[in-house]
Amino acid sequence: MVEGQSGTVSGHGAPSIHTPEYDRRGLLLGAGAYSMWILFPIYFRSLAAVSPLGILATRIVMSLLFMAIVITWTRRWGFLPAALRNKRVVGVYVLAGALLAANWYIYIWAVNNGHILEGSLGYFINPLVNVLLGVIFLRERMRPGQWAAIAIASVGVAYLTWNYGHLPWIALSLALTFGFYGLLKKRAPLPADTGLTLETLLMAGPALIGMILLDMQGQGGFFRHGAQTDILLLLSGPITAVPLLMFAGAAKTIPLSMLGVLQYIAPTGQFLVAVFLYGEPFPTYKLIGFGIIWIALVLFWAEGQRRRRRLPAVAQPAAAD
8 A cells, every 4th residue: 555665673782583572563564554444435525515526635735734744743854856857756656646646536435325335345355456466577487376366356257247337337447457557566666654645745736726616616525515514624634644654564574475464354244334334225136246255365375374384494584665
């Protein structure tokens, strides 16, 4: 979701990232980030009176304001002039920001139109999409077990498509936009906090114009739907940025395999919220389709675990990008 740094922590008096203290801290950060994402359907459903575009525009602007506070507190504004002068850096983060905005909009629309289940499906299949993008764009080689997992997941998507009568476009759009976003951020040159600041800065102009136009049309978010809505809109900045920064901290200090297991906390929780809190229908065909995809994910995870156990300890990744 956001870029991290790989390697080890070294230097006099600095504990290794392999120590239990670092592992526990990273585990708590990762679990905390994914647990916060479970609450997103509840949060966005509470803003149903505001249009999805209004929520998106406000979320971008509030995220920039929050990150501006963070960067000011840490005195890291020095990155900005050089970043803005570099056309490649600006291009990367404009594209990353556009993908992130598209992902956010689709998810907000899905939540407020009764499609939380299909939204959770998108994040269930996202790891498989990441593997395919790695093969296509990074020339990574897939192992037979990974091919098998993707083939099984494709059967599940095809089965759901047959029963829906159309492609599960919400799930696929979320998985693809987030997958391409992750692909860009893997090669992005800035750390997590400054990268997110630049992304939101580059998106803030159009977002602010959108907020003004929506307000002129009577569809604005602030001062139209009560104090509770105003407070929730103001909180959209920290609610967006804090789990992203927590994820970045986790990615620096725990193994990729552990992070891979944690990533299913959010879609699983959102799935449960959809079924048990909001009562979204879950007929037999959805159970079968989701079940096939879950089998693919279990195979994908088990294949990765089996491979890591066969690697020498020194070859196992200490952290993830």
